[in-house]
Amino acid sequence: MAQGAFKHAAPSPALAQPQRIEVDEGAVQQARSGARKQGVIIGLVLAVGAGAVCWVGGSASQQGAARSQGVHDAHDLASDLVKTKGALDQLDQKLLEGAKAIVSERKFPKDLAQQLSGMNIDFAGDKLFGRRFSGVPADTTRNLFDFITRVTSLNEKKGLIVSLLNKLEKPITEELKRPPGQLPLQYVIVVDKETPNIGGFLAPLAAPLGPETGVPNELTFLNPRGSGNVKLPRLTSEKIPKEGAAITIVPNTFEKVCPSAQHGQIAQLVSSMNSLIGDIEGQKAVEGGDVITETKAGLGDVALKLADALNKVN
Numbered sequence: 001m002a003q004g005a006f007k008h009a010a011p012s013p014a015l016a017q018p019q020r021i022e023v024d025e026g027a028v029q030q031a032r033s034g035a036r037k038q039g040v041i042i043g044l045v046l047a048v049g050a051g052a053v054c055w056v057g058g059s060a061s062q063q064g065a066a067r068s069q070g071v072h073d074a075h076d077l078a079s080d081l082v083k084t085k086g087a088l089d090q091l092d093q094k095l096l097e098g099a100k101a102i103v104s105e106r107k108f109p110k111d112l113a114q115q116l117s118g119m120n121i122d123f124a125g126d127k128l129f130g131r132r133f134s135g136v137p138a139d140t141t142r143n144l145f146d147f148i149t150r151v152t153s154l155n156e157k158k159g160l161i162v163s164l165l166n167k168l169e170k171p172i173t174e175e176l177k178r179p180p181g182q183l184p185l186q187y188v189i190v191v192d193k194e195t196p197n198i199g200g201f202l203a204p205l206a207a208p209l210g211p212e213t214g215v216p217n218e219l220t221f222l223n224p225r226g227s228g229n230v231k232l233p234r235l236t237s238e239k240i241p242k243e244g245a246a247i248t249i250v251p252n253t254f255e256k257v258c259p260s261a262q263h264g265q266i267a268q269l270v271s272s273m274n275s276l277i278g279d280i281e282g283q284k285a286v287e288g289g290d291v292i293t294e295t296k297a298g299l300g301d302v303a304l305k306l307a308d309a310l311n312k313v314n
Contacts, residue, residue, distance in 0.1 A: 066132055066134045067134045067135055069132045069134070070132040070133060070134030070135045070136065070313065071134075071135060071313055071314055073131040073132050073133070074133075074135070074136055074311070074313035075310065075311060075313070077127065077128075077131070077144070077306075077307075077310050078306070078307040078308075078310035079307075080123065080127060081123070081303045081304070081306050081307040081310070082303070082304070082307050084122070084123045084151070084303050085300050085303040085304055085307070087119065087121050087122070088121060088299055088300045088303065089280075089300060090119060091116070091119050091121065091158070091276075091280065092277060092280040092281060092300070094112065094115055094116060094119065095116075095161075095273050095276055095277050095280075096277060097109070097112075098112045098273060099270055099273045099277070102172075102176070102266065102269070102270055103270060106176040106177075107176060108169060108172050108173040108176055110169070112165055113162045113165035113166050113169075116158055116161060116165075117162050120155060120158075121151050121154060121155055121158075123147070123148060123151045124148060124152060125148055127148070128144070128148075135313045135314070136310065136313055137309065140306065140309045140310065143302070143305075143306060143309075144306055147299070147302055147303065147306060150279065150299055150302075151299065153279075154276065154279050154280070154299065157272065157276050157279070158276060160272060161269070161272050161273060161276065164265075164268065164269045164272065165269070168265045168269060171261070171262050171265060172262065172265060172266055172269070174262075175262040175263070175266065176266075178210065178211075179211075183251030183252060183255060183260075184208035184209055184210045184251065185205065185208060185209040185210075185215065185248050185249070185251060186204060186205055186208045186209075186249075186251065186254070186260075187202060187203065187204055187205065187248075187249045187254055188202075188203055188205060188219055188221050188246040188247060188248055188249060189202060189203075189246070189247045189249060190202075190203055190221070190224055190232065190244060190245075191235065191240050191244060191246075191247060192240065192243070192244030192245075193240070193242065193244070200247075201224035202224065202249075203221040203222050203223070203224040203246075204221060204222050205219065205220065205221050206220040206221055206222065206229050209248075215234065215248060216234070217233060217234050217236075218231050218232070218233055218234065219231065219232060219233075219234050219246040219248070221246060232244050232245050232246045233245050233246070234246055234248065235247045278298075279298065279299055280298050280300055281298045281300065282295070282296055282297050282298030282300075282301060283295065283296045283298075
């Protein structure tokens with residue numbers, strides 16, 4: 001073989017030997033720990049951020065729900081107040097009719113007690129139970145509480161009137177049967193020979209004398225000097241008989257000094273009815289003498305104003 005034809009193969013390059021990198025194990029642990037801490041911190045930040053978003057969203061949602069419920073409750077109360085105004089008007093009408101019957105027609109309103117008993121003005125504190133007042137003006141809320149207090153007082157007054165009507169039906173009925181101004185004779189003055197020295201004696205008749213019975217010549221009355229009934233002739237002359245006599249007293253004059261129980265009862269009943277009418281319709285200011293009162297809105301008007309204010313809540 002020719003020497004030139006044969007060439008030596010070029011030597012192969014040396015293979016790169018794998019190098020081992022020595023890493024400090026402490027540094028690796030520190031790096032891992034740092035990564036974990038960083039991950040925890042990032043996680044906490046993300047969680048807090050997400051929580052804040054949820055809280056803001058939830059709070060806004062709750063506030064929106066509360067406001068929506070407040071609007072609904074306000075309108076619901078407004079509807080109840082309008083119904084209460086209607087009930088107050090009915091009560092007012094019944095009271096006016098009853099007072100007119102007693103004062104003008106001189107008739108006892110026989111069915112009024114039963115009618116009033118069934119006409120309770122239903123607007124007490126339980127109307128506010130569970131209600132939300134979101135969006136309701138503060139002055140409207142205060143006026144609402146005042147309205148409830150006044151309605152409670154009104155129902156109590158109505159109960160008093162019902163009690164008086166039931167209790168006084170018989171005596172007032174008998175009193176109203178008499179023509180106006182024609183009161184019965186109920187008392188006499190007893191005079192005798194001792195009258196110039198000690199004066200006359202006041203005594204009640206054994207039975208009142210009305211226009212239908214007339215005045216008899218002999219009067220029976222309770223003995224002012226002892227017990228039991230006694231009789232004396234009615235004084236018809238200028239001279240006092242030796243045995244004594246009785247002088248009838250003009251009823252109207254005695255009524256001014258000592259009002260009868262029946263008149264006082266009628267006055268109490270009518271006064272109570274007028275007071276309740278004033279609570280519903282309102283009272284105008286009065287000035288004069290020792291009595292000065294301020295204008296006071298009636299419950300009927302207050303109910304409508306409150307209903308209007310509550311309907312405006314949105």
